[in-house]
Amino acid sequence: MNQQSTNSRSAYQQAYEVIRDRILNGDLPGGTKIVEEKLAAELGISRTPIRESLRQLNNEGLIINKKVVQPTEKDLRNLFQVRILLEGFSAKSAAMYLPEDDLKTLSNCIKIGREGTTEEIMKANELFHEIIVRASGNTLMIDTIDRMKSIIYLFRKTVVLYKRPHLIDEHEEIYEAIKLRNGEKAKKLMETHLQADLDFCLHIINSERND
Amino acid sequence: MNQQSTNSRSAYQQAYEVIRDRILNGDLPGGTKIVEEKLAAELGISRTPIRESLRQLNNEGLIINKKVVQPTEKDLRNLFQVRILLEGFSAKSAAMYLPEDDLKTLSNCIKIGREGTTEEIMKANELFHEIIVRASGNTLMIDTIDRMKSIIYLFRKTVVLYKRPHLIDEHEEIYEAIKLRNGEKAKKLMETHLQADLDFCLHIINSERND
């Protein structure tokens, strides 16, 4: 159908994207043994590009020991701990440096969060965080958080984070603090916001466990 | 000579280690074009394992666009910014949780820092930070810092950080704060310590620039 999606990019890149998506959407669930030849046959390419894509996925932590990763509760805590540090700092930076345009966009994200469809809300919430992280002006920080997104996504699939009560209210508070250029407050609010996200995640996971 | 170093590990792993070391010790200086076949010939193996090792080095940021990375001053600042956040947190954790044995080891690092040979001092200083980072109990944090070490090393080569005045005194202050279980103080001291490291690095780099 779409030439772009099957032909133009290199086989390695295609393989990387397909396998990554399969892991993220649960098509390849956690713990699944990864077999090069099997994937090669499925994607209709040879093992060589498959191997390279697997090495990449290894580096990003989506594959460990030839198995699809199965992040634990501890992993989730660790991840949010790092996020709290990096995004807390970013929120402070945003209060100091975020240009007016981006403020507008933040405000719009909140609006969509209140009025949009499920799909739109998820996108807007992600964008909200992304804008703030970019305000850090630190590419290493941006990349580090990017790298963690896959694992977060893996949890979010089951948790449906966008439905958490007060989530948008908290975004709005953060936005207000940034708008008032109150860095310390923005940082604190971001920290509690992420902590609440984590607690919500953990709560859902643990209640699911007793089914 | 040493069978272990040439035979037992896989060709891919050998290649990874050799190329990585060559970059770190300046044998492959920043900006060098990386050519697969050339490396394969030099290491006496085929291109296949070379390619995989290069993908790995790409992921770690030591190779960018088939060239050896040449980190900028901005990169250095970014890196230390992240370190300050993560190691500051780690120092606080260490004050809360570090067991007595590790405290002893920290103290010993300081002793070596005062009395050891250059080589020993460098090792001891690295160990000092490593013990504290491990005290975070957060494997993601540990890995993230690990990943940054190569680039730091790349700078340290020219900067000879171990000779910075007060470095060991600052370590000692941090150690004392941890020993007294004063988390906030340990965190603050670690932050200023790393900031001083960064400033020293930048100073050296900029004075070298005017040669």
Next chain:
DNA sequence: AATGATAGTTTTGTATACAATTTTGTCACA
């Protein structure tokens, strides 16, 4: 001298073959 077309060269991407290793299954024996 500047441009740009084109042949030649280098380098990368992919497929394939085979060797080495790991895993799996089977069966004899205690």
Next chain:
DNA sequence: TGTGACAAAATTGTATACAAAACTATCATT
């Protein structure tokens, strides 16, 4: 029933060949 030895099968690691692409150099034309 359990265990461990071994063969068979599956999987991974590495080398090699060739095709595709990116890069260089040369030279004709303006």
